[in-house]
Amino acid sequence: MKPLSKSDQSKLRIRLMLGFVVALQAGLLIYLWNLQVVQGHSFEENILHQSLRRIRHPGARGRIYDRNGIAIADNRPSIDIALYLEELRVPGPAKRTIDRIEALLDEVSEQIELPRTLTREEITRHYRDKRILPLVAWEDLDETELARWAERVGPQLGMDVMTEPVRTYPYGDLLAQTLGYVGRGGMARSTEESYHFYLPEMEGKSGLELILDETLRGEAGGELVRIDVSSYRYESENKKRSVPGQDVQLTINAKIQRLCERILGDETGSMVVMDPRNGEVLALATSPRFDLNDMTPFISNTVWNRLNQDPRKPMLNRPVREQYPPGSIIKPAVCLAALTEADVDPETVFNCEGVYYPGPRANPMHCHNRFGHGPINMTEAIERSCNVYMWKLAEEIGYDPIHKLFSQVGLGQKTGIEVDFEVPGILPTDAWKKQHYGDRLRKGDLANIVIGQGFLNVTALQMANMTSAIANGGTLFTPTLLKGFRKHEVSLENGQSNSDEQPFHLSETRKDPVEMDWDPTMLESIRQGMKAVVMSPQGTARSAQVEGLVYAGKTGTAQYGSPGNRRYRSWMIAFAPYDNPTIAAVVLIDSGLGSGVDAAPRMKLLMQALFGRTHRG
Amino acid sequence: MGKGLSIATPLLRIDWLALLTTLLLLGTGVTFIISAGYGDETIPLMQRQWFKQLIFILVSLPVYFSITLIDYRWFKDISGLVYAGCIVLLVGVLLIGKEINGSKSWYDLKIVDFQPAEVAKIGLVLTLAAYLGDPLRNTRHPRIVLVPLALTGLVFLLILQQPDLGTAMILPCVVMALLFVSGLPWRMIGLLLLIGAMSLPLAWGVAKDYQKERILVFLNPDRDPLNASWNMKQSKMAVGSGGLKGKGIGQGTQNILGFLPTTVAPTDFIFSVIGEEKGFLGSAGLLGLYSLLFGCLARTAVRASDMFGRLIAVGILTMLSVHVTINVAMTIGLMPIVGLPLPLVSYGGSFVVSMMLALGLVQSVHVRRT
Numbered sequence: 001m002k003p004l005s006k007s008d009q010s011k012l013r014i015r016l017m018l019g020f021v022v023a024l025q026a027g028l029l030i031y032l033w034n035l036q037v038v039q040g041h042s043f044e045e046n047i048l049h050q051s052l053r054r055i056r057h058p059g060a061r062g063r064i065y066d067r068n069g070i071a072i073a074d075n076r077p078s079i080d081i082a083l084y085l086e087e088l089r090v091p092g093p094a095k096r097t098i099d100r101i102e103a104l105l106d107e108v109s110e111q112i113e114l115p116r117t118l119t120r121e122e123i124t125r126h127y128r129d130k131r132i133l134p135l136v137a138w139e140d141l142d143e144t145e146l147a148r149w150a151e152r153v154g155p156q157l158g159m160d161v162m163t164e165p166v167r168t169y170p171y172g173d174l175l176a177q178t179l180g181y182v183g184r185g186g187m188a189r190s191t192e193e194s195y196h197f198y199l200p201e202m203e204g205k206s207g208l209e210l211i212l213d214e215t216l217r218g219e220a221g222g223e224l225v226r227i228d229v230s231s232y233r234y235e236s237e238n239k240k241r242s243v244p245g246q247d248v249q250l251t252i253n254a255k256i257q258r259l260c261e262r263i264l265g266d267e268t269g270s271m272v273v274m275d276p277r278n279g280e281v282l283a284l285a286t287s288p289r290f291d292l293n294d295m296t297p298f299i300s301n302t303v304w305n306r307l308n309q310d311p312r313k314p315m316l317n318r319p320v321r322e323q324y325p326p327g328s329i330i331k332p333a334v335c336l337a338a339l340t341e342a343d344v345d346p347e348t349v350f351n352c353e354g355v356y357y358p359g360p361r362a363n364p365m366h367c368h369n370r371f372g373h374g375p376i377n378m379t380e381a382i383e384r385s386c387n388v389y390m391w392k393l394a395e396e397i398g399y400d401p402i403h404k405l406f407s408q409v410g411l412g413q414k415t416g417i418e419v420d421f422e423v424p425g426i427l428p429t430d431a432w433k434k435q436h437y438g439d440r441l442r443k444g445d446l447a448n449i450v451i452g453q454g455f456l457n458v459t460a461l462q463m464a465n466m467t468s469a470i471a472n473g474g475t476l477f478t479p480t481l482l483k484g485f486r487k488h489e490v491s492l493e494n495g496q497s498n499s500d501e502q503p504f505h506l507s508e509t510r511k512d513p514v515e516m517d518w519d520p521t522m523l524e525s526i527r528q529g530m531k532a533v534v535m536s537p538q539g540t541a542r543s544a545q546v547e548g549l550v551y552a553g554k555t556g557t558a559q560y561g562s563p564g565n566r567r568y569r570s571w572m573i574a575f576a577p578y579d580n581p582t583i584a585a586v587v588l589i590d591s592g593l594g595s596g597v598d599a600a601p602r603m604k605l606l607m608q609a610l611f612g613r614t615h616r617g
Numbered sequence: 618m619g620k621g622l623s624i625a626t627p628l629l630r631i632d633w634l635a636l637l638t639t640l641l642l643l644g645t646g647v648t649f650i651i652s653a654g655y656g657d658e659t660i661p662l663m664q665r666q667w668f669k670q671l672i673f674i675l676v677s678l679p680v681y682f683s684i685t686l687i688d689y690r691w692f693k694d695i696s697g698l699v700y701a702g703c704i705v706l707l708v709g710v711l712l713i714g715k716e717i718n719g720s721k722s723w724y725d726l727k728i729v730d731f732q733p734a735e736v737a738k739i740g741l742v743l744t745l746a747a748y749l750g751d752p753l754r755n756t757r758h759p760r761i762v763l764v765p766l767a768l769t770g771l772v773f774l775l776i777l778q779q780p781d782l783g784t785a786m787i788l789p790c791v792v793m794a795l796l797f798v799s800g801l802p803w804r805m806i807g808l809l810l811l812i813g814a815m816s817l818p819l820a821w822g823v824a825k826d827y828q829k830e831r832i833l834v835f836l837n838p839d840r841d842p843l844n845a846s847w848n849m850k851q852s853k854m855a856v857g858s859g860g861l862k863g864k865g866i867g868q869g870t871q872n873i874l875g876f877l878p879t880t881v882a883p884t885d886f887i888f889s890v891i892g893e894e895k896g897f898l899g900s901a902g903l904l905g906l907y908s909l910l911f912g913c914l915a916r917t918a919v920r921a922s923d924m925f926g927r928l929i930a931v932g933i934l935t936m937l938s939v940h941v942t943i944n945v946a947m948t949i950g951l952m953p954i955v956g957l958p959l960p961l962v963s964y965g966g967s968f969v970v971s972m973m974l975a976l977g978l979v980q981s982v983h984v985r986r987t
Contacts, residue, residue: 006756006757006800006924007924009800010798010799010800010924010927011919013797013798013800014798014915014918014919014927014931015915015919017794017797017798017915017931017934017935018911018912018915018934021908021911021934021938021942022908022911022912024938024942025904025907025908025911025941025942028904028942028945028946028949029900029901029904031949031951032856032892032897032900032901032904032949033897035853035856035857035949036856036857036859036860036861036892036896036897036900037860037861037897039857040857040858040859040860040861040896040897041860042857043854043857043858044857044858044860046854046858052847052850052851052854054847224846224847224850
């Protein structure tokens, strides 16, 4: 009896269930009756006279300022004519919609007297891949074009003007390689980011624009508006505010940066200016350069080919990306190693006969002065850049203390500055030479290293940082370009940011400096030598003297290339003023064949501009 | 089957009305997939969705009839195996599945993508029906709920992991319906519903961000005006503008399918095309067809020769009706957009095939009725 009743009960319950399910459908039908029949007319009416348009509000990208508040990467509005494909859709095959769009574009093109820019393929592609985004038909209209549009065409269903922010670099090639540029945002990384609506319109492609992209990029917002047949927005349905990106303030001083770039002129080379008190980079100049405005919103093939085929590599950020033998500018560091790591007395005198034999059967090596400097002490050796002194010193102390000090001041390592590509240089060791040449370091190698030739390779920025540590008494900073950040509290629309007066928050990402533990009296004898390089009548950089300024420096020349194809790189490092230095600088000229170009006069120009009588300070 | 029946005999006993309704729904689907603009001549014929749908229907028909021919009682013996197979497929898809729109729900079978959750739903119905349909079990005792809930819970959690919120939501409804029909006391039913309602906050805790987002957008459309609330408003407007008779097939001006982000599976909104182009009469006709099909399934359940067959029919009925109700409700703005397609009508290969498999299973019960 039990199974039977169970069966009957379940039959009853099945009928109950079916009743419930059908009742649900009936409920839906009642709702649909109300929606389609009772209110249907008003919906139909609405559709004839209005449309629901999705307006995207771009999130303005943060601007980049120099340390004095000069905007070096900015936004400007571009006024475009955009099509809203949803509103232009024709029932039936896609072909009809695309035909309609083409016809509309042709008509408008005639009215506004601008050639049509979009091909059928581009329209089809946009229709297929991102049809819900506005399709930009004409970009960056000027006033005349805009007036023609307003007068003869005007906003209508499916077409309106739209303002988009465009990145602009007011100073063109200033700091170009470090600053980097932006390009059109790519496609969504995943389809989850539904149709790219809120994706930033611009994304960093290189340099600081790329490294700081997360900080700089804004978050787009949007709005759902009801528009009538003349594109008039009479009702905003929903709105999501856009969030502008953060502004960034750099340590760069745009005036000094521009000065350095002018000083480099047409030469190939680098200049670095740092504040030895905090590691802030005031200028990071390289030559040749390129105009950042040519790179955005996209790089044309012509520009790309020109930049890539140029043998002087204008895209290269030389002070961090190129490594060279330092030449004689390394000598102060060699001497410092002898004093601090090998307990050599600064008064140690060696006799320079103008020639030196690294080994019993080795070829002789010469000093600049073939007749010899005679007996000289360390300060004089730096002042006159004596090679023989360095060789004899190295013979006495060996490579270990030198390697240790070089490593301490950061040679062979990336400095960690905020650039997208930095090279570490080469600090040779036995292991390094074994790997590359299958041999350990020999006496001849050491002799080359201590005069800054041979295997030792450094970047201009490393030399600036080393100079800065000598200037400030032995504190090695991580060179930095970032001074502060500023969040926008107000919503910015259409790329027009209202410059607000909020202060920048100091960058908190700075690394603690490393203290070198150099004996001040030992360091002073090195500094004295470097002062004599500029200030003494025998100094190698006496041509760089600036009236009224006492400063210190060191020159150097590195040869490279085969004997028949010899090229020179001319270096100068300097810090100024001698007491309480506020500037550490490097000039590096990468001269071509033959004539050597001197770095010292260029250092003089820099110092003159920064500290000269005509300049306040 | 060894009872001397020729192959033709069971086929003659099939539920003709159910078959007819099924074919009508499939035909409606293809018609409106074409109308929705997927007849785009910008893509080759082989890639057009209506054409692919037609191919899937042709593939699914032999599946439908083969399942009809197989005696459903055979599945009772292997239900444990079926369940284990489903679990393996669901775990596997989490490990080696292909991610589409942020959900790891698909196996890439080169020619087609296969969604194991579709099969798992049917597998779960079979397993639960086998357990609850066992005549030796006292299905009125409260303790009976434990095993079915555990079996369902595991599948539920695995599908939620993908995450596929829509499909997962079907399962609690199925288990409740089966417990109900197998005679669970009313107060136990009430208690289970209460527990279910109370566990919603818990479910919120484990939901993925984008799923929360969809629900929040429903409750507060300002959160993402450009997508979700556009979809909702536009879809509602399209259905509303259909009026009594609609604008005619292929004439819908608000037809939005092509403009929906893929995350909400464009074909989930096929009802809005039908509503706009065929009006209230079309909507009513479609819901009428579904109700007819539900009636057929219920009739099979009532006439089934044993409890196992009865519960299979009830399970499939539940699955189908939840799909239809939720899909229509979300299209007209009554529910959040959870991404459940309209059975037999929406585009989707493995969905069509699995639905036909499920309906074939009910036909198998039908032809062996008493």
